[in-house]
Amino acid sequence: MLAASHLTRRFGERVAVDDVSFELAPGEIFALLGPNGAGKTTTMRMLAGLIAPSSGTVRLGAEVVSRHSAPRLRGRIGLLGETPGLWDRLSVRRNLLVYARLHGLADPAAAVDEALERFGLRDRGGEPAAQLSKGLKQRVALARTLLHRPDILLLDEPTAGLDPESARDLRELVLRLRGERRTIVLSTHNLDEVERVADRVAVMRARLLAVDAPAALHARLYGPRLRVTIGQPAAPFLGVLAKAGFRDVQAQDRTLSIAVGEHAAATPAIVRRLVEEGADVLSVMPEQARLEDVYLHLVGREDAQ
Amino acid sequence: MNRMLALLGKELADLRRNRALFLPAIIAGVFSMLLPFAVAVVVPALAGERLSDSNDFAIALEMYRDEPRLRRLEPEAAVQAWIFQQFLVLLVLTPVTGAMSIAAYSIVGEKQGRTLEPLLATPLTTLELLGAKVLGALVPALGLTVATFGLYLAGVAAFAESGAFRALLTPASLGVTFLIGPLAALAALQLAVCVSSRVNDPRSAQQIGALVVLPVTAVFVLQIAGMFQLGGPAIVWLAVALAGVNIGLILVGIALFDRESILTRWK
Numbered sequence: 001m002l003a004a005s006h007l008t009r010r011f012g013e014r015v016a017v018d019d020v021s022f023e024l025a026p027g028e029i030f031a032l033l034g035p036n037g038a039g040k041t042t043t044m045r046m047l048a049g050l051i052a053p054s055s056g057t058v059r060l061g062a063e064v065v066s067r068h069s070a071p072r073l074r075g076r077i078g079l080l081g082e083t084p085g086l087w088d089r090l091s092v093r094r095n096l097l098v099y100a101r102l103h104g105l106a107d108p109a110a111a112v113d114e115a116l117e118r119f120g121l122r123d124r125g126g127e128p129a130a131q132l133s134k135g136l137k138q139r140v141a142l143a144r145t146l147l148h149r150p151d152i153l154l155l156d157e158p159t160a161g162l163d164p165e166s167a168r169d170l171r172e173l174v175l176r177l178r179g180e181r182r183t184i185v186l187s188t189h190n191l192d193e194v195e196r197v198a199d200r201v202a203v204m205r206a207r208l209l210a211v212d213a214p215a216a217l218h219a220r221l222y223g224p225r226l227r228v229t230i231g232q233p234a235a236p237f238l239g240v241l242a243k244a245g246f247r248d249v250q251a252q253d254r255t256l257s258i259a260v261g262e263h264a265a266a267t268p269a270i271v272r273r274l275v276e277e278g279a280d281v282l283s284v285m286p287e288q289a290r291l292e293d294v295y296l297h298l299v300g301r302e303d304a305q
Numbered sequence: 306m307n308r309m310l311a312l313l314g315k316e317l318a319d320l321r322r323n324r325a326l327f328l329p330a331i332i333a334g335v336f337s338m339l340l341p342f343a344v345a346v347v348v349p350a351l352a353g354e355r356l357s358d359s360n361d362f363a364i365a366l367e368m369y370r371d372e373p374r375l376r377r378l379e380p381e382a383a384v385q386a387w388i389f390q391q392f393l394v395l396l397v398l399t400p401v402t403g404a405m406s407i408a409a410y411s412i413v414g415e416k417q418g419r420t421l422e423p424l425l426a427t428p429l430t431t432l433e434l435l436g437a438k439v440l441g442a443l444v445p446a447l448g449l450t451v452a453t454f455g456l457y458l459a460g461v462a463a464f465a466e467s468g469a470f471r472a473l474l475t476p477a478s479l480g481v482t483f484l485i486g487p488l489a490a491l492a493a494l495q496l497a498v499c500v501s502s503r504v505n506d507p508r509s510a511q512q513i514g515a516l517v518v519l520p521v522t523a524v525f526v527l528q529i530a531g532m533f534q535l536g537g538p539a540i541v542w543l544a545v546a547l548a549g550v551n552i553g554l555i556l557v558g559i560a561l562f563d564r565e566s567i568l569t570r571w572k
Contacts, residue, residue, distance in 0.1 A: 079426040
């Protein structure tokens with residue numbers, strides 16, 4: 001659907017994006033993570049055909065995004081920037097109507113009515129954009145981004161500054177759009193949001209540090225782990241598990257975190273050893289991947305280098 | 306074309322809600338209109354003197370004696386007609402000022418409101434974007450020209466000597482108002498658009514656009530001094546020159562409007 005191949009963008013001496021490649025499938029939510037200045041927005045703009053790469057290509061379907069093809073291909077892409085970018089003096093309806101016409105929709109007024117209805121803005125259509133709250137402005141901006149029903153959605157920090165309720169609404173909308181087989185690229189600092197919605201995550205700092213599903217990234221960096229909760233303090237059982245051949249074991253209060261080769265195979269042996277040593281095993285479960293750990297590990301490692 | 310019209314509609318709707326932008330043009334228009342009435346009607350009435358008795362306006366009488374269709378004018382009406390004719394050049398300042406003010410704001414305003422990125426993310430081309438911006442400033446400027454000229458003529462008909470009104474309705478007057486005025490306004494606003502593509506402050510764009518005011522003022526001074534008369538051939542040549550300048554400015558405007566710089570350097 002959308003593919004970036006060896007994308008590089010220089011601004012003078014500074015390399016903002018360095019040899020970034022990935023390929024996105026229809027209906028996939030792909031998150032770009034990285035610290036400020038990591039090149040996320042520049043990557044988004046190259047994907048949208050707004051700025052040209054210094055080298056490398058962006059391909060939308062079978063077509064390469066170029067200076068010549070970009071105006072036409074932009075009709076298949078919806079970009080939501082860091083700010084809503086509404087014309088404050090114009091009404092919500094008028095804001096959307098201009099974009100419906102810019103995209104050459106057959107019936108702009110009907111498309112705007114539908115968008116207002118879909119985004120719960122029907123009663124606010126006549127209000128000047130300046131009078132809306134930040135959350136509502138972002139909702140209008142998203143309605144504008146989706147007016148022409150793009151195949152690809154590029155959302156640059158869409159929940160920044162939103163209250164939790166508005167952020168949740170937006171996440172739910174993103175998930176609905178995935179259901180409509182739209183490909184979504186999400187740039188954000190909100191790791192919790194990424195864990196909830198993203199199919200794959202790219203951690204970048206000018207170059208791609210890692211690309212994979214959140215759980216797979218965690219497994220790749222730390223390997224699979226089991227989390228065992230027992231009825232006693234966990235620390236005395238570290239030695240027992242070490243003797244049983246588990247080298248990477250961490251204890252905290254009544255919980256043991258154990259690196260294992262494979263969850264199913266390791267569980268009976270661990271439970272047996274702990275019970276033999278008098279532990280009351282309360283629960284055993286695969287340890288949930290924490291994206292924050294992965295992210296900080298990757299970015300920290302890059303800093304160290 | 307449809308995309309340009311869509312954006313033009315937005316420009317005009319936005320202007321209707323931002324009337325303060327018209328203030329410089331309205332001030333210029335009022336000043337340009339009142340000045341000749343003060344010189345030709347108010348001051349002589351207050352002083353109790355007739356302009357045609359003063360040697361200062363001998364040039365006006367002489368000029369009108371050379372015009373066969375105006376020979377029948379009374380001397381006072383001839384002098385007034387001459388004054389109103391000369392000051393007509395200043396009316397050109399109305400559309401020029403209005404266009405500059407609107408055009409300088411139209412791009413910098415998009416930058417300041419951070420509304421340009423979503424606009425550039427549509428299929429809109431640079432030519433369509435600039436075309437809408439230019440027309441969005443030119444259309445109201447032309448409206449101001451028509452309104453100002455109408456008021457000017459109405460004032461002359463109401464307050465000047467009989468015959469002065471008809472003497473003012475010459476091809477030269479209409480040429481200055483409806484040919485030179487719009488072309489000068491177009492040049493000014495294109496200059497403003499060019500500059501506003503590269504700056505973040507509308508005042509910078511307005512200051513550069515103000516360069517167009519200088520030649521207009523120079524023509525006015527030369528006319529008043531009797532050194533130059535903006536007649537038929539001069540108007541045609543000036544119109545051709547301005548048209549050439551405008552075509553050049555369209556090309557420069559497109560070249561200067563660098564989408565990438567706008568997105569990556571504007572903060």
